[in-house]
Amino acid sequence: MKINKTLRVNAPAARVWEILYTNYGDACDWASTVNESKERMVAGSEYVGRTCSTVFGDVSEIIDRVDEDSMELQYHLDDTPFIMKAATAKWKVEPLSTNTSSVTIDLDLTLATVPGLLMGWMIKPKMRKDIFRTMEDLKYYIETGKQSEAKVKSDAKYFRKKGKEAA
Template sequence: MELTISRTIDAPLDKVWEIVGPNYTSAGDWASSVYVSGAREGTPKVVGAPAAGRVCETSLGPFTETIEAYDPARHVVSYSATGAKMPGFMKGLRNTWTLTPQGGGTKASMTLRADIAFPMNLLMGPMMKMQFRKALTETIDDLKVYAETGRPSASKIKADASKKGIAARRAMA
């Protein structure tokens, strides 16, 4: 399954890239679904990447991500993700951010690729696509607010104030 969500962000490309590229490990600062995040231990498998990946405590539980592609010239970062609560039929999950200039702003696109084993791809695929669409939309909307204002979105502030958000930050501290 593949799903792409895009937004036009009223911020310069370099500013948006700084958030998703060099500050990749800081998604917990602005993404509602990520309560807290930090650099994953290890050597980056991609030359020039800011880290090997990141660890995140999310609304769906803990995730470990590995940067699979990182291209500052093309403004692309791609990472695979594994989570303790991912079902066994989920064979792989990869997300790619692509940024392009658009007028004085930036077009940000997220492409999620989920490898779901047969027959679950047929049985669960449509429902999972709806859930992924909601999560991607929230994340890219959070990025838009953060890049344009320098502050987290109302959704992120609410998530951080939740019991899960407070507990996740305490656990990672």
Template sequence: MKNTVKNGVILLLIVVHSTFARAEVIKEKEPNVIATAETIINAPIKDVWSILAEDWAGIGKWSSGVSHSQGFGQPIGGSDYTIRACEITAAGFDDTKEQILEYDDQNYLLKYELADGLPGFVKDAINIWTLEETANGTLIKGKTTMRATGIMGVMMKGIMKGATRKALESMTRELKHYVETGELHPDKLASNKKVAKKEAKMRKKVAFVDVQQEIDAPAERVWEIIGTNFANIADSNPDCPYSEWADGYHKAEVGAKRIMYMTDSRDKKYFVDEIAKYDPANYHITIEITNKKGFGTLNINYTWVNMDVEKISENKTLLKIRFHYLTKPKFLKGLAKGSMRKGFQKYAYGIDYHAETGELVTEKKWKAIKHLYK
């Protein structure tokens, strides 16, 4: 009898403990930072929705909190992208990546999460925007929920709530102005001027390396490799095992993007390149890096490549490459210069070999052909 009672007590304690444990988990997952903002926009609901949701990746056009934004991933609903990257203007804040969780163009609801750029003590952050038709136009409501944890979370909850509410109010105010007038809010204009001034200052600090290579092949053939076949850079770059067009792009033109995977494991190190200038008549291409993974010191906001093909004779071509770059921190740019030049010279050799032989230049094959370029 004693054992039966004892076992029953133990079982009861286990059940109670388990119940409290589950309650703690549920409580821990609930947001503890909530901020809201709303306003009336004197415009049809579809006009507001087209800017807020359909052009979701274009937030950098009108929000003073974002200097530049870029879309990625698959389309969802009326939006061309499910992911956007934002360069944040506020000092001390990291650039962010956000991903759409719910896109409802029937009920005018947009829900997305901050997938990257959160402080370590913030476990998740979700934004929800809803639109409602009113007699005066459109009621827009914004809500942000976050889960701040640890000691820093306890200390920063109040500050974060105030800052988030202020950011939401700024967004609704600037969106209202943009939709109603078709012009940028004064705060966005001021932010653009500040960003442009910083941009000019930063560009003066950009370093560059020059590489040239004479190639025994027609200029048209060399241009085909670097321009027409933009997405096939893996054919001539021994450091790039695989490359492809980014989603939605199929030919070389301004705005087209490719993905350069720099290891066999495609999710570890890669670049996303975009054609900024494309001039086939003069054999010129400018390529900007819009996204990366695994190259932490490279500041992609100030990194681009100019490539030019000059005809020397019918079967001889001069390839010119100028790589502009900046590092984080900036003092590393001098230390990186040697390796940058070496890497682009290797790439130029790869273009040479591919143009002259038509063979693919893989890392394995490079070991056998590099002696040709000593």
């Protein structure tokens, strides 16, 4: 399954890049699909990884490639929820003017065989919707400095449920 989305952001490309790469471990600050995240060291890699608690389950990612000059970032999931077999995300930020940029995500994911066969018809549209929502969350966060309404609601639901499970 491939998902590609580009958005225009009313902010300098350097600001978008800062959120996506410099603050890589802080995706939980803006993405409604990521409720908790933290950067982690990866043995044998020149890059870091991150762990995330997401709407799809817990995931672990490792950066594969970074080109800071062209503002391109690629990472893959090295630990996936049961519904996924593999996933790779490529992000690209491009300046359009001094205070406007575009940000693109190219996501390539493979569903696990059994969930894909049984529930693919339901999972694929949900994932596409969630990735598009995540892009809108990023745009909103960069342009306003605040979390989107979807992000606030997602965190409230996640932490309320987590509190009940911990009790």
